[in-house]
Amino acid sequence: MKKNQELREIIKRAQEHDIEALSAIYEHFFDRIYRYILIRVRSKETAEDIAGQTFLNMLERLAGFKWRGAGFKSWLFRIAHNLVVDWFREKKVTGFEAATFRTVGSAEDSALANQTVNEVLSALTSLNDNQRHVILLRLIGGLSCRETAQTLALSEANVRTLQHRALAIVRKELKVTTNA
Amino acid sequence: MLDANELDKKLDLLIEGESLDDGDSALSTAKAIAELPLLDIEGNRRDTIKNKFLAQAAKKQTPRIKPARSWRILSGRRIAAAALAVFMSSGATVYAASGSMPDSTLYPIKRAAEDTALFVAPDGLKSTMKTKLARERKKEIRYMLAKEKPTETRSDIQKPVRDALDTGRNPGKHETPKKKTEHRNQIRQRDKKDNQGKNNKNILRNKDRKPAKNRGQNPNL
Numbered sequence A: 001m002k003k004n005q006e007l008r009e010i011i012k013r014a015q016e017h018d019i020e021a022l023s024a025i026y027e028h029f030f031d032r033i034y035r036y037i038l039i040r041v042r043s044k045e046t047a048e049d050i051a052g053q054t055f056l057n058m059l060e061r062l063a064g065f066k067w068r069g070a071g072f073k074s075w076l077f078r079i080a081h082n083l084v085v086d087w088f089r090e091k092k093v094t095g096f097e098a099a100t101f102r103t104v105g106s107a108e109d110s111a112l113a114n115q116t117v118n119e120v121l122s123a124l125t126s127l128n129d130n131q132r133h134v135i136l137l138r139l140i141g142g143l144s145c146r147e148t149a150q151t152l153a154l155s156e157a158n159v160r161t162l163q164h165r166a167l168a169i170v171r172k173e174l175k176v177t178t179n180a
Numbered sequence B: 001m002l003d004a005n006e007l008d009k010k011l012d013l014l015i016e017g018e019s020l021d022d023g024d025s026a027l028s029t030a031k032a033i034a035e036l037p038l039l040d041i042e043g044n045r046r047d048t049i050k051n052k053f054l055a056q057a058a059k060k061q062t063p064r065i066k067p068a069r070s071w072r073i074l075s076g077r078r079i080a081a082a083a084l085a086v087f088m089s090s091g092a093t094v095y096a097a098s099g100s101m102p103d104s105t106l107y108p109i110k111r112a113a114e115d116t117a118l119f120v121a122p123d124g125l126k127s128t129m130k131t132k133l134a135r136e137r138k139k140e141i142r143y144m145l146a147k148e149k150p151t152e153t154r155s156d157i158q159k160p161v162r163d164a165l166d167t168g169r170n171p172g173k174h175e176t177p178k179k180k181t182e183h184r185n186q187i188r189q190r191d192k193k194d195n196q197g198k199n200n201k202n203i204l205r206n207k208d209r210k211p212a213k214n215r216g217q218n219p220n221l
Helices: A003-016 A017-041 A044-064 A073-090 A110-125 A129-140 A145-153 A156-179 B002-013 B025-034 B043-060 B067-074 B075-099 B107-120 B123-146 B156-170 B175-209
Strands: none
Touching: A003 A017, A003 A044, A003 B156, A017 A044, A017 A129, A017 B043, A073 A145, A110 A129, A110 A145, A110 B025, A110 B043, A129 B002, A129 B025, A145 B002, A145 B043, A145 B075, A156 B002, A156 B025, B002 B025, B025 B075, B067 B156, B075 B107, B107 B123, B107 B156
8 A cells, every 4th residue: 555546546445435445544554543642642542542533533534535735644644633632632631741651661561662762752742842743743653744744734844844953852852861 | 964854855764664874863863763662552452443443434334325317417506507597588588578469479478477567566556557558458459450450359458458448538537536526527617618608609500590480481572
């Protein structure tokens, strides 16, 4: 499904309620969507719920999807992004910083891996919302610069600037943490 | 450090899974984030969510019954276009029929339009319209007489004409009682004058006339 044309054909079939095509879409996108949600909400159960709801919402709106500028991937990530925003609003959590920090890893994970995860997540809290959204969509969601711009309704130049600056901030934060 | 555009290109390669040298600090930071050892979802949970999703999709899979062809023909824009065509053509036909005469094929349309107009007209305008229609009938009669053709004998044609003729013969018919009385008085006075005139004339005539007994006799004799 890497090729755009192949993806278009699968989506066309999915729009006609082809179960195989819908299954292929799920298999292709689920892990990326789940990881993106997980890193934002920091809770496995919540991430599972929101990821599942993302695909159900996709199913509801798929008939109305048209290839107008925004690709399917950015359209799907926008659904996930909006659900996360709604979740934060519902929980009356103001943003990334205030989210409860539940363990992302399990007891079997190495202490080093957990430490790395926590350090990176901590460094990400120093970014503003746009910078963080760009970094997570690009590096965790695997979206291109154009897709990220479409998901967040920003210009591509803006996305490039935001990711450049964000990486500089995270690098600085990580250095500080390592030195400390 | 890479500039924003170069970094963007390198990030695309990183996302696609290419191994990049960690020489650049921004790129190595990006790699650390992209390769975060986040726990993947457990297999059974993933399958449960997938099954729920596909079950929902299967519910929606029920084929939609397409409307019959005849209904599809009459749907949307086509209905609007047909209605517009009928409206425009009927308006044009009525307009064309407005000047038609009893020998024309459009004449019944003209009459129907007139009846409708009369029916929907407010009460205050009805008498004016009736007069107008009577004039129209008169015009038609003249036209038909000129063509030496018999006019239609339909009662609905004759009645307005008869009304109009009555109106012409007796203008006081549709007037108010006060005007009616005045009109009657005028007629009486006129008749009186006429009678007086006639009487005077008779007197004068009788004066000039010789008595019947002398008639035919020579006065000199």
